[in-house]
Amino acid sequence: MAKAEAQRTHRRRSSLFGKALGWPFQLLAILLVSLVCSIIIEWFGMYWGWWSQPGAEHARVTMEREMGWLDTEFNRSLLIAEPIEMATMVVGTAYDWLFVRTGIAGWIEGGDAGRGGWAVTVREYLAAAVFVTLMTLTRVVILLLTSPLFALAALVGFVDGLVRRDLRRFGAGRESAFIYHHAKRAVAPVFVVGWILYLSVPFAVHPNVFLLPNALLFGLMVSVATGSFKKYL
Numbered sequence: 001m002a003k004a005e006a007q008r009t010h011r012r013r014s015s016l017f018g019k020a021l022g023w024p025f026q027l028l029a030i031l032l033v034s035l036v037c038s039i040i041i042e043w044f045g046m047y048w049g050w051w052s053q054p055g056a057e058h059a060r061v062t063m064e065r066e067m068g069w070l071d072t073e074f075n076r077s078l079l080i081a082e083p084i085e086m087a088t089m090v091v092g093t094a095y096d097w098l099f100v101r102t103g104i105a106g107w108i109e110g111g112d113a114g115r116g117g118w119a120v121t122v123r124e125y126l127a128a129a130v131f132v133t134l135m136t137l138t139r140v141v142i143l144l145l146t147s148p149l150f151a152l153a154a155l156v157g158f159v160d161g162l163v164r165r166d167l168r169r170f171g172a173g174r175e176s177a178f179i180y181h182h183a184k185r186a187v188a189p190v191f192v193v194g195w196i197l198y199l200s201v202p203f204a205v206h207p208n209v210f211l212l213p214n215a216l217l218f219g220l221m222v223s224v225a226t227g228s229f230k231k232y233l
Contacts, residue, residue, distance in 0.1 A: 030192060031140060034199030038132045041202045043125055055124040059131035065204035066138045067091075073207065074145050087141040094137050099130055139199050142207050149211065150191070153219030161226025168227070180228035187221045190214070 042059050045051045051058035070087055080086050099105040108127050194214030198207070 030195055031136070031199070034196050035133060035136045037196070037200040038136055038202065039129050041200065042128050042132050045202060046125065046128060056128035056131060059128040059135070062202070062204045063131045063135040063138070066135050066142075069204075069207060070138055070142060074142060080145070083141075083145055087138065090141055091134055091137050095130075095134060098133065105130070136199055139207075143195060143198070143211075146207065146211050149215045150218060153215040154222050157219035157222030158226050161223040161229070164223070164227035165229055180225060183221055183225040183228060187218070187225060190217050190221050194218070 045058065046055065053061060071084060074083055076083070095105075104126060108123050108130065191214075194210065194217070198210040198214070201210070
């Protein structure tokens with residue numbers, strides 16, 4: 001009996017350790033999926049004429065507006081002393097490694113000799129991909145700067161859930177494993193889907209429009225999962 005309990009404890013610890021190691025890869029996967037979705041949506045809009053601006057101009061304007069949100073709304077942070085300088089360094093470094101060193105930026109900017117035909121079309125689509133990538137990186141920086149918002153929402157939801165659980169425990173309230181398990185499963189998807197939608201949306205939008213409702217729903221799911229946890233361990 002003791003040996004079986006020790007094995008279950010070991011498996012539980014191994015599972016938690018594996019999940020902790022997998023978090024960076026999961027976040028990287030979210031970033032890549034969002035980037036691919038954003039580029040595909042932008043290319044579809046260019047091909048089908050969804051945007052009012054010609055060529056890659058829509059992607060460039062969207063990128064500049066997102067960088068404008070970063071300059072005006074996120075000039076102070078709990079995590080970083082100089083967020084604007086950090087964001088400029090991150091985006092600039094990524095642009096240098098992904099596009100300048102690979103020669104993509106030079107080919108896009110210096111290709112007037114092949115004007116006309118497929119060459120211009122390819123350059124427009126590549127330029128749009130470059131702008132979308134820089135826009136996505138800017139939004140990633142905004143998400144990192146607003147991560148204390150999600151931590152605060154989770155903390156408030158956890159404390160609220162504990163209080164409601166104690167009230168249910170001492171007041172002989174009914175338990176519902178159905179609510180607990182479904183709320184527990186919904187915590188991570190709410191978090192992930194909100195981030196993917198924010199990173200993939202093909203137009204400039206104020207971060208609070210997505211992040212505040214997402215943080216509120218995230219905290220609510222944490223509260224429901226904590227409050228519906230079984231009364232006695």
